[in-house]
Amino acid sequence: MQTRPPGATWSGNHRYRAAETLLPGDLDELAEVLxxxxxxxxxxxRHTFNDVGDTDGVLVSLEQLPVRIEIDGDRARVEGLVTFAELAPVLEAEGRALHNLGSLPHISVAGATATGTHGSGLRNGNLSSAVRAVDVMDADGQTHHIDQTHEWFAAAALGIGAFGVITAVELQTEPSYTVTQQAYTGVAWDDIVGDPERVFGGSRSVSVFTTWGDPAHDLVWAKSDDGAPDWVETLGGRPVGDDIHLGRIRTVDNTTPRGTPGPWHTRLPHFRADALPSDGDEIQSEYFVPMASARDALAAVRAIAPAFSAQLLVSELRTVAADELWLSPAYQRDVIAIHFTWRNDTDGVLAVLPHIEAALAPFDVRPHWGKAFTMPGEAVRASLARIDDFTAAAHRVDPRGVFRNDFLRRTLGL
Ligand SMILES: Cc1cc2nc3c(=O)[nH]c(=O)nc-3n(C[C@H](O)[C@H](O)[C@H](O)COP(=O)(O)OP(=O)(O)OC[C@H]3O[C@@H](n4cnc5c(N)ncnc54)[C@H](O)[C@@H]3O)c2cc1C
Known part of the structure; x- marks a missing residue:
């Protein structure tokens, strides 16, 4: 079996501890490993910013497994290591689409849905909410097909890898659609936080970029199905040109086209599939609080911005609709997602995160599983109404604890 050094996460902020990454060539070899x-x-x-995907044992990559994408009616089934950049054009060619995408298409379907990766939109659930079934290989090499009728579905569709190796994901699709996007400066912060439902509900997907102080860095980036998102201009928004700044990140020809309509997958991500997304030299954190608390939570973060602004490149605010997945930050609640892109300075970032987490603690905050956070496990578990059900299911499917790692033990108490 081929192997390679495990290397580091995409931005290099976490070096994997495992000695090597194994590359099975087929499902039988994968079963042998497990x-x-x-x-x-x-x-x-590897687009995560913590040790969620690490282990002291064996890392395995599906990159040598055969890839298959099948589209059947309103379902898409992907097998192997498939990214959204690979899946989206195949869907589009069949006249199909996903309901949403994250800010970049470079990430894997299995890894993104395992961690609750999301885009924006008052009515858009995260990408995991489009999962209709997963095939999971357990530590005995047995594959379970877990669909919506299965007792473990609400745990396994967003399972942070605790159920085993996901070898296939089935996603809900919808008819293809066209999106026009534009980014605007000049919308007053008070108008954004004064009526967040109005701003975030104005288009299919709306992001607000801010550095929590300098209004020149505030940007409303809206993506609409029905022509240009002109409604932002009624709030004083002025379209920005090609030279777009995301806070202190100066994007260099890596964003998707603005001002013209295009197929959904060419407009919903901020960053183009053929370019380096974001800054590259960064760490990310993100916290979710109920939409009903958006105004107070944003005020609480803004009040402590001087404590973290030296580390900040930019923040992004988005919304995620409620779902029924037990570990979802949006489990049974619409949420506002408060994101931070930091300088790539681990010690500096770890020093400021507790301030933000303390400010958001009164608002039933949950962290993004794939990004940096310091919330103690007890606080994380207290925010997860179905943690006991998740733990029980994970122990039944993985009694030897093969798929548990430090992250899951520390955070979820698995
Ligand atoms: C530039 C940038 C922009 C981003 N933008 C967004 C955004 O818009 N929205 C958002 O929510 N997040 C965003 N993220 C975070 C990222 O999408 C998530 O952290 C996601 O988990 C990355 O998936 P991955 O496959 O690259 O990660 P990996 O680190 O490779 O995997 C993530 C986790 O899933 C597990 N896993 C992966 N594949 C499998 C499998 N087949 N079976 C079982 N477990 C598996 C891994 O073990 C790990 O625990 C961004 C990250 C970057 C670097």
Missing amino acids: TSADAVRVQAT
């Missing part, structure tokens, strides 16, 4: 190892995690496209 049955003989004491501890396994999957390494996908």
